[in-house]
Amino acid sequence: MQTPSVSHDHASVSASITLAVLHAAVRLGLEREALLVSCGLTEEQLVDPDARVPFTIQEHLWQLLGSSLPLAEPGLAIGVNLAPGPFSVLGYLLQSSQTLNDALNVGMRYQRLVGEGGEMHMQELAEGLQIQYRPLHPSLPATRTRVLALMACWVQMFNPLIEDFHLLSAQFAHEQPEDLSPYQQIFACDLQFNCAEYAVVLPHDLRSANLIQANQPLEGLLRQHAEALLARLPSQGLSTRVVALLGEQLAHGEPHRGELARALNLSERTLQRRLTDEGCSYQQLLNDTRRQLAERHLSSGKLPAAEIALLLGYSEPSVFFRAFRQWTGLTPGEYRARHNSPGR
Incomplete structure (x- = not known):
């Protein structure tokens, strides 16, 4: 899909x-x-x-x-x-x-x-x-x-x-x-x-x-x-389209920049140049997409963190745990506990 x-x-x-x-x-x-x-x-x-x-x-x-x-x-x-x-x-x-x-x-x-x-x-x-x-x-x-x-x-x-x-x-x-x-x-x-x-x-x-x-x-x-x-309606920039494609490809493993570029009918070099023109990069969009989806899964559902890691394209849960701590200063478990604590 x-x-x-x-x-x-x-x-x-x-x-x-x-x-x-x-x-x-x-x-x-x-x-x-x-x-x-x-x-x-x-x-x-x-x-x-x-x-x-x-x-x-x-x-x-x-x-x-x-x-x-x-x-x-x-x-x-x-x-x-x-x-x-x-x-x-x-x-x-x-x-x-x-x-x-x-x-x-x-x-x-x-x-x-x-x-x-x-x-x-x-x-x-x-x-x-x-x-x-x-x-x-x-x-x-x-x-x-x-x-x-x-x-x-x-x-x-x-x-x-x-x-x-x-x-x-x-x-x-x-x-x-x-x-x-x-x-x-x-x-x-x-x-x-x-x-x-x-x-x-x-x-x-x-x-x-x-x-x-x-x-x-x-x-x-x-x-x-x-x-x-x-x-x-606002026009859609290339970075918006890249984020949408990343959201789907992550569920099937680590996204491949070349495949994503082909889906957009662009070369990898043109993809990166146009993203730079919009003030971002492929890796930045990938990290931001993963973080957004991770926070949403942890705050709105009950999926185990290991399953979330797979949905985000990580081959090992430990890699996801390290990345999430870098993003938020918390482990996935700590983030979920804080989000679901009484009064929130």
Whole structure:
């Protein structure tokens, strides 16, 4: 699985989707005010649907939902309770598209308007069209909840818009759960787990299917608005894209600078020169990414430090322990104990 070209520090999501997630959580029995306080959100931040919320805040919201909802798969329940409207201009633009293929292209172009917590990609397979979602920080527990909600919402959105809408398969990066009934009820197709990507596969002939709510004049107006909103989003520098790629490659061992450069269609020399122009270096970005992910794993989960070391690409836990002490002055155990101490 490749990662999206946005970093955790600068990524943001729309206020409308954050508000929609809160609405869904309330329908499932959670208290809105408590969630807002826990995430550090205010109602004022959510008034304008086109406003932006830091991805770190919404990621914390997903973490809370995953631990607070007494359900086997909280993400699927949230996704079923999300409606197209909360996706603001993109949701309405998808619905007004002429065909499913048009809608998919719209989703690809304007996906950042909803959020920068991941990227959609399409790939032609022999059996059908695969629509992939590559999340930022795929190894974090909150990511499973978030991605399942998104995938369930995809199905909920398109099912009433296309006659005979159906999937050939749904693919998940996590292990197969004991209870498959929530998955079967939503996706109604072949379910595959421990996959390289989170994805759904559609029949090729569905791409030309007309959408029931197609509205060409409205689509044109919405595209103008979407383009204006897209232009307002911050541009993505090379260092941002490198950090995102590093976050994924670390889970498979020590990243290789040459492979990362090739993924960006650059030579190693050009990669280093352009990073220098942005005031950083490959090694600095690697260290910073490892530190951020290490602190996040230690503060938000219960993974043993040795497993975290593997997720960060270290061949030996002792190397990770030494690096972490250099970064923070603490051992991983001391950092976790301090973070989880009463009153924090």
